[in-house]
Amino acid sequence: VPRRGVDGLGAVCAAGGVFFYTMYRYVTASVMHRHAPILGRFTWEMLWLLRPLQSMWRLATAPLRVVPDVLIIGEVRCGTTSLAGYLNRFPGCQTPFSPWRVGFADNKESFYFVGHYLGLVHPLFYRMAFPTVFAKWWQTLRGKPFFTFDACAQYATAPWVPHLLHRAAPRAKFLYCVREPVSQNVSWWNFEAKNAATFSRDLCCGDTFVAGREPQPSLGAGFRYSRSDEAAQLYAAAEALRGPVLPLWAATWPKGQTAALTQNGRYARNLERYESVFGKGSVEVVELQELSRDLPGTLRRMARVVPASCRPGEAQMEAWCGAPTLHANGNAARDRDSRDEALLAEMKAYYAPYNKEFEGMVGRTFGWN
Numbered sequence: 001v002p003r004r005g006v007d008g009l010g011a012v013c014a015a016g017g018v019f020f021y022t023m024y025r026y027v028t029a030s031v032m033h034r035h036a037p038i039l040g041r042f043t044w045e046m047l048w049l050l051r052p053l054q055s056m057w058r059l060a061t062a063p064l065r066v067v068p069d070v071l072i073i074g075e076v077r078c079g080t081t082s083l084a085g086y087l088n089r090f091p092g093c094q095t096p097f098s099p100w101r102v103g104f105a106d107n108k109e110s111f112y113f114v115g116h117y118l119g120l121v122h123p124l125f126y127r128m129a130f131p132t133v134f135a136k137w138w139q140t141l142r143g144k145p146f147f148t149f150d151a152c153a154q155y156a157t158a159p160w161v162p163h164l165l166h167r168a169a170p171r172a173k174f175l176y177c178v179r180e181p182v183s184q185n186v187s188w189w190n191f192e193a194k195n196a197a198t199f200s201r202d203l204c205c206g207d208t209f210v211a212g213r214e215p216q217p218s219l220g221a222g223f224r225y226s227r228s229d230e231a232a233q234l235y236a237a238a239e240a241l242r243g244p245v246l247p248l249w250a251a252t253w254p255k256g257q258t259a260a261l262t263q264n265g266r267y268a269r270n271l272e273r274y275e276s277v278f279g280k281g282s283v284e285v286v287e288l289q290e291l292s293r294d295l296p297g298t299l300r301r302m303a304r305v306v307p308a309s310c311r312p313g314e315a316q317m318e319a320w321c322g323a324p325t326l327h328a329n330g331n332a333a334r335d336r337d338s339r340d341e342a343l344l345a346e347m348k349a350y351y352a353p354y355n356k357e358f359e360g361m362v363g364r365t366f367g368w369n
Contacts, residue, residue: 020052026118027099030251033213049101055117058097058128065127066136067169068096070149070305073274074156075264077187078177079288084108084151085326087175087302092145092310097129109152113161115251121160122244123168145310153177154252156270157263160241162277172282173305174274178358179288180368181265181351182344188264189219192257212249216258220343226262227350231255235263265351268358285362295321 024046028036037043058065070087072080081104088095088107095107099116110129113121117128130148139146155161156176165172178184193215209215216222225231234254241250253260263270274283284305290298296317303311355368 016053016056019056020047020050023050023052023055023099023118027116029210029213030115030119030248033209033215033256035208035210050099051101054097055099055128059117059120059125061132062125062128064134065132066130066148067127068130068150068172069147069307070173070175071155071165071169072149072151072153072175072177073161073283074153074176075178075184075267075270076153076157077184077191078153078179079286079291080151080153080177081108082291082326083175083177083286083302084149086299086320087149087151087306089316089320090147090303090306090310090312092139092147092307094131094135094146094148096148096150110150111152111154111252112150113164114152114154114158114253115246119246119248119251120244121164121246123164126164126168145307147307147310156274157260158253159235159239159273160243160246160250162273164243166277170278172278174278174283175302175305176267176271176274176283176285177288178267178285178366180366181267181355182347185223185261185265185347186219186344189222189258189261193219210248213256215256219261220340222258223261223343223347225255225259231259231263262350266354268354268361271358271361285364287366291326 024043025036027050028034028046072083072087074080087093096110098105098107098109099111100106105111110126111117112126112129115121117125129150136146155165216225231254234249238250238254241247249255253263271283271285284301286298286301299312299317299320303317352369355366359365
C-alpha cells in the first residue's frame with residue numbers, strides 16, 4: 001500500500017476519532033444533561049448510536065445535497081412519529097438521516113436545528129441530513145417521484161428554528177401535530193422522566209448532571225418552572241439566536257426538555273412563529289385524534305403539502321385506512337404526578353385561553369376546553 005494512502009487513512013481515522021469524542025461529550029451534556037464519562041461502556045455504546053463517520057461524510061458533502069420539501073415540526077408526543085410513518089409510504093419519499101440509531105428517531109428526524117451536531121445550526125449544513133442532488137436528478141431522469149422530509153418534533157418549540165429553516169428551505173411546507181395540551185404535557189413528562197432516564201441509565205452515563213441542566217423533580221415543578229420569569233427570559237433570549245452554533249444553554253431547548261412544558265402547550269405562539277416567517281397557509285395542523293378518527297381526511301391534507309407527483313391515489317390511501325392505525329411511538333410509562341387531579345385541573349385552567357386563541361388562528365374547534 002502506498003505510503004501516501006496509509007497516511008491518508010490514518011488522518012481520516014484520527015479525524016473521525018476526534019469528531020466522535022467531541023460529539024459524544026457534547027450530546028451527553030446537551031441532550032442527556034450529564035457529564036460524559038471519559039471512557040467506559042457508555043463511550044462504546046455512544047460510538048454505535050451516533051454514527052460519527054456518516055455524520056462527517058454528510059457534513060463534508062452538504063453542498064451537494066437537497067433540502068426537505070416537507071417538515072413535521074412537532075409538537076413532541078403529538079403523533080409526529082406516526083405521521084412520519086404514513087408520509088414514508090407516499091410515492092418517492094426519501095427519509096432523513098438521524099444522528100441517533102434508535103427506533104423512534106431513525107429515518108425520521110435530523111435534530112439538526114436543535115444542535116445535536118456539536119451545536120452547529122448553520123443553514124447550509126442542514127442539507128447533510130438529506131439525499132444528494134444526484135439521487136434526485138437520477139430519479140427525475142427516470143420519471144420517478146422524489147421528495148424528502150424531516151420530522152423533528154422539537155422544532156415547533158425551539159424559537160430560533162423558523163428563521164434558520166427559512167434560510168435553508170424557504171419553499172418548505174409544514175405539518176404541525178397537536179393534541180389537548182394537558183395530555184401532551186403529561187405524556188412528554190412521562191417520556192422524559194421515565195423512558196429517557198432509563199435509556200441514560202442503561203447506557204451507564206451516570207447521574208452527574210451539568211450545572212443548571214438538572215431535570216425538574218416532578219411534573220408540577222416542571223409545569224410551574226416553565227411559567228416562571230426565568231423561563232420567559234431564557235426563551236426571549238433564544239428568540240434572537242441565529243447560529244451558526246447554539247450555545248449550550250439553549251440546546252436542545254433552554255434549561256432542558258423537562259423545563260419546556262408550557263412552551264410546548266401554547267400552540268398559538270409556536271404556530272405564529274412559523275406563519276410570520278413562511279406566511280399564512282404554509283402550516284397544515286393535524287390534531288392527534290384525527291389519525292384514528294378521520295385518517296382518510298388526514299391523509300388527504302398531508303397530500304396537499306407534498307409535490308403533486310408524490311401524492312398517493314385514493315386506492316392507496318383507502319388501503320392504508322383499512323389497516324390498523326399506525327402507532328409508531330407508544331405511550332410512555334406513567335408517573336404518579338400525572339394522576340394528581342388538582343394539578344391537572346390547574347393545568348387545564350391555565351391552557352383554556354391559549355386553546356381558544358389557537359382555535360381562532362386555525363379556524364377549527366377541538367373541544368379541549
